[in-house]
Amino acid sequence: MRAAPTILHLDMDAFYAAAEQAAKPSLRGKPVVVGGLGPRGVVATASYEARRFGVHSAMPMAQARRLAPNAAYLVPRFSLYRTVSEQVMELLGRLSPLVEPLSLDEAFVDLEAGGSADDADSARATGERLRADIRAVTGLTGSVGLAGCKMLAKIASEQAKPDGLVLIPPGTERELLGPMPVRTLPGVGPATGEHLRRAGMTTIADLAAAGEDELVRLLGRSHGASLFRMSLGNDDRPVVSERDTKSVSVEDTFDVDLHDRVRVRTEVDRLADRCVRRLRESGHSGRTIVLKVRRYDFSTLTRSETLRGPTDDPGVVREAARRLLEAVDTTGGVRLLGVGVSGLADYTQEDLFAQAASAEAAEEAEALPESPQTQTQTQTQTQTSEQAGEAGEAASGGRAPATAAASIVPGERRWPAGHDVRHAEYGPGWVQGSGVGRVTVRFEEPGSPPGRVRTFRVDDPDLEPADPLPLVGLVGLVGPAPAADEGEPGQSSSPETRPRDPSPEEGAGALGGSGSSRP
Structure with missing residues (x-):
C-alpha cells in the first residue's frame, strides 16, 4: 500500500454506446443499446439513458427490448471502438510508462513511475487533466479512481461513475471498505460470495473481523489469505505494462x-x-x-x-x-x-x-x-x-474484429444496424434498419446536426459500406447521462447472440415493415 494515491484506474463511461452517440448526432441524449440483435443476443453496453429503464450489460437482448422498446439497438463496430481506445491509451501513455490495459475501455496507470504525481493534490490534478484531455480528443467521458493500490483505485472509479473522479486518501481504506458487500473484492464471484454468506459474512467488515485463519479454513490458504489482506485494504499487485497472453x-x-x-x-x-x-x-x-x-x-x-x-x-x-x-x-x-x-x-x-x-x-x-x-x-x-459476422465477443469485452463490408446473402446484401455507409449522392450515413428488400439510412456525420432519413433498395448501386468516420473535435457534444424525456426515450433499430448482423427479416420485424425509420 502506497503512502500517496498514485495508482489511477480509468474506466470509460458506457463506452460502446457513448461512441455510437458521439458518431450519430440523432442518438445523443437518447437510449442506445449495443450488442447481439438475434433471439439469443445479449447486451454488450447500454447508454445511461437506457439504464434508466433497467437495461444493463450481459442482459438478454429480448429482455432489454421489453424494458426499453424505443431504444436504438445497434450491432457493435469494433473498428471504431479500437480507434478510440488507441487514442485514450496514447493519452495514458503520456502520464507514465506503466499502463496496464484491461480492455478497450479500462486501464491502470502508475502515476508515480511517470513522475505525474507524488501526493494527493498532484494526483487529483493529473486525473482531472486526463478526463479533460479524453473529452477533448474523443468527445467521450471517463471516470477516474485514485488510490494507493489497484483494488481501491478500481473501487474509486466505480464510485466516480459517470464522468467523475474519486480519490481515496491513504489511511481511510478500512472505513471505506467496511460496509461494502464481499462481492466488491477481486476474486469473490457468485459461488464464493454464497459460501461466505452461508458462513455469516456479507460485508467486507465481516471478513476483516473473521480473521485470516477462519478465511483460510473456509477458502483455502491462498484465496483465504489474499481475501483477508484485501479486506484490510492491502493490495500489493503492481501495475504491469505488458500482460502475458495465455x-x-x-x-x-x-x-x-x-x-x-x-x-x-x-x-x-x-x-x-x-x-x-x-x-x-x-x-x-x-x-x-x-x-x-x-x-x-x-x-x-x-x-x-x-x-x-x-x-x-x-x-x-x-x-x-x-x-x-x-x-x-x-x-x-x-x-x-x-x-x-x-x-x-x-x-x-x-x-x-x-x-x-x-x-x-x-x-x-x-x-x-x-x-x-x-x-x-x-x-x-x-x-x-x-x-455469422465477426462480432462474437461483444458481451465479453469486444475483442472480435469488425468489418465494414455488408454481408452477402443470396439475392441481396445485408446491412447491419448502426454500421456505416456512403451514398453517391447523399454522402456518409449509417444504417437504421433493413428488411423486405429495403435499407433505411440516416445521413449524418459525427460533427453534423441530426440528419435526414432515406430508404433504398438493399442492392442500390449508389449505396456502399464505409469505414467509421473519426470522432475528432467533439468537445461537449456527448455527456455521460444527458437529460432525456423518458416519455419519448429514443429510437429503435433491428435485432442477435454474439453480436451478429441482423437478417433482413429481423430488421423488418423491429421496424414493423420495410422502409420505416428507426431513430
Whole structure:
C-alpha cells in the first residue's frame, strides 16, 4: 500500500454506446443499446439513458427490448471502438510508462513511475487533466479512481461513475471498505460470495473481523489469505505494462441450434480460421488446440489436443479441431461452438507433413476445373461465414474484429444496424434498419446536426459500406447521462447472440415493415 494515491484506474463511461452517440448526432441524449440483435443476443453496453429503464450489460437482448422498446439497438463496430481506445491509451501513455490495459475501455496507470504525481493534490490534478484531455480528443467521458493500490483505485472509479473522479486518501481504506458487500473484492464471484454468506459474512467488515485463519479454513490458504489482506485494504499487485497472453480463442452462439453434422464441421473450420488469424495478430503460436461445444441442453463439453510443437498454421488447427469434434456427441443440437489455442509461444515449430499435405491438396485443386456444384458449395460456405459476422465477443469485452463490408446473402446484401455507409449522392450515413428488400439510412456525420432519413433498395448501386468516420473535435457534444424525456426515450433499430448482423427479416420485424425509420 502506497503512502500517496498514485495508482489511477480509468474506466470509460458506457463506452460502446457513448461512441455510437458521439458518431450519430440523432442518438445523443437518447437510449442506445449495443450488442447481439438475434433471439439469443445479449447486451454488450447500454447508454445511461437506457439504464434508466433497467437495461444493463450481459442482459438478454429480448429482455432489454421489453424494458426499453424505443431504444436504438445497434450491432457493435469494433473498428471504431479500437480507434478510440488507441487514442485514450496514447493519452495514458503520456502520464507514465506503466499502463496496464484491461480492455478497450479500462486501464491502470502508475502515476508515480511517470513522475505525474507524488501526493494527493498532484494526483487529483493529473486525473482531472486526463478526463479533460479524453473529452477533448474523443468527445467521450471517463471516470477516474485514485488510490494507493489497484483494488481501491478500481473501487474509486466505480464510485466516480459517470464522468467523475474519486480519490481515496491513504489511511481511510478500512472505513471505506467496511460496509461494502464481499462481492466488491477481486476474486469473490457468485459461488464464493454464497459460501461466505452461508458462513455469516456479507460485508467486507465481516471478513476483516473473521480473521485470516477462519478465511483460510473456509477458502483455502491462498484465496483465504489474499481475501483477508484485501479486506484490510492491502493490495500489493503492481501495475504491469505488458500482460502475458495465455490463450487465444473465438466462439459463436447460434440463433438456432445446429443439427446438421456437416454444418457443425463447417462452423468449426470457420472458427479455427478466425482463431488462427487472431493468434497471428498477437504474434504467437500455440501447442494446445481446444474445442468447446455447448449442446441444446446447455451442457458444455471441452476437448483438447496437444501438438508436438507450437503452430500458427490454419490447416493444422483445423485438422486438430475436426479430430476433437469427432469425439463429441452433437445429437440433439449444438447451441455454441468455440475453438481456442493455448500453450502459446513466440515462435513456430512447423508441421512439415501438414504443410506438404496442404500444398499438395491446393495444387490438385488448382489443376481441376471447378464444377458448378463445387462453385455453389464454395459460395454457400462464404455466405454462411459472412452471415455469422465477426462480432462474437461483444458481451465479453469486444475483442472480435469488425468489418465494414455488408454481408452477402443470396439475392441481396445485408446491412447491419448502426454500421456505416456512403451514398453517391447523399454522402456518409449509417444504417437504421433493413428488411423486405429495403435499407433505411440516416445521413449524418459525427460533427453534423441530426440528419435526414432515406430508404433504398438493399442492392442500390449508389449505396456502399464505409469505414467509421473519426470522432475528432467533439468537445461537449456527448455527456455521460444527458437529460432525456423518458416519455419519448429514443429510437429503435433491428435485432442477435454474439453480436451478429441482423437478417433482413429481423430488421423488418423491429421496424414493423420495410422502409420505416428507426431513430
